[in-house]
Amino acid sequence: MALFDVENVAFNSRTSQIIKGISLTIEKGSVTALTGKSGCGKSTLLKLIAGILVPSSGRVLFNGNDIQTMNNARNMNFRRRCAFVFQDSALLANQNILQNLNLPLQTHHPELSEKKRIEQIQEVCEIVKYDRSLNLRPTDLSMGEQKKIAFARALINKPEVLFLDECTESLDRKGVAVIMELLQKFISDGNTVIYVSHNSYFITALSGHIYVIEEGLLTE
Template sequence: MYTISLDSVCMMRGDTEIISEINHVFSPGSVTVLLGFSGSGKSTLLKLAAGLLTPTSGVVRVNEKSFFQLKRGEEEAFRKNSGFIFQDAALWANQTVFENVAFPLKVHFPHIFGEELSGKVLETMAEVGYRDKPERRPSQISGGEQKMIGIARAIVSHPKLLFIDMPLLNLDSASEARVLELLKKLKIEGTSMIISSGSSHLVSLLADHLLIIDRGKIVESGPFNVVKRSNHPVTKGVLASVLEHVSSYDDDILNLLEDV
């Protein structure tokens, strides 16, 4: 299990501060959902926590060790046991969708090959709902299908920790429901997840902790049941925005409406 901590982390883009003095610990074995208005810095914070971006200042730690001081073997072990689901899928255009999904297995599990590798890849593609031909290129499938392949690539090796950026964006209702059920299954199996999302259904179904972000700063963080009752004006505004297009509510969503 991995504990990810950010100590005084800042991120500049030119003269603009995207992330400002963030201190936070993401506990293992739980699901944290990052919420905030568009442009608040959710995706940048997620990539910093995953070690995909280097902070301008501050330190990102994996189990108390600075991420960028990890030895090669330690970083390889972290990559082997974690996955990242990108908002735009980020598939390799010059590879088939099968090859995209197979990539983590080939890199981190070289002993898996042939029929075993093929079986794992095709099983995972079916699990996320991809029904098209595995030899197609990303340019030959829809944006929603690309997203499904991106999810399959991240979970094919059964990582212990998932970083997930807007997993339901650009998905139809059937695909969205399938992804939610898949993420729920992973949570039950004990997979730690850090998710950037604006989906009320995802928050209600998965969130153990909420992290409210505004203009690159953490406004509020804590257990779902505590933060959803917050009177902080930014938190209330973010939660109201998340709920804006919801037409039917379960009990947790109705609770979110309290004091908003």
């Protein structure tokens, strides 16, 4: 059984059909790139597969279960195992970095002591090479630093699947190298990556299946 089955998924806005009926399967341990022109629907498709957007028609199955109709327990399990790095980072502006990283940890691991949580937060910050204060708020950080925190937040619950939307945008070369090394380890551990990127160095290095979205449809 595939990890994800995307079955004839369409997504309409009020005025247009952004995704027109796309099917694909994603195997466990695979790497999948979604590319295409700006505005072609890459972020939309990535969010549909991740269950963040609801398809107008069609469905997405995770291990054979429809994401939109699975029960709460299954949905929590799905959300813990699949993490998302948003194109705009999407950190909570009114919370500091510690609180931003604490929230998913508390949601999925309420049993952890505060000491243990802080240890895990420091650990992911080290992995992404974020070395500034945890008391700062997202607006105190550069876009590149926010991306690092978005990545740290995605890693905090040790996911098996990473959805990455332009995860190297606004990072410098050193930052891109840190993320690349981390992803190569993530993949070699047997995990799954589904990503959108404009960075041809990044696409070449990660490779895997490459799909192009054009006029709401997909070609491999």
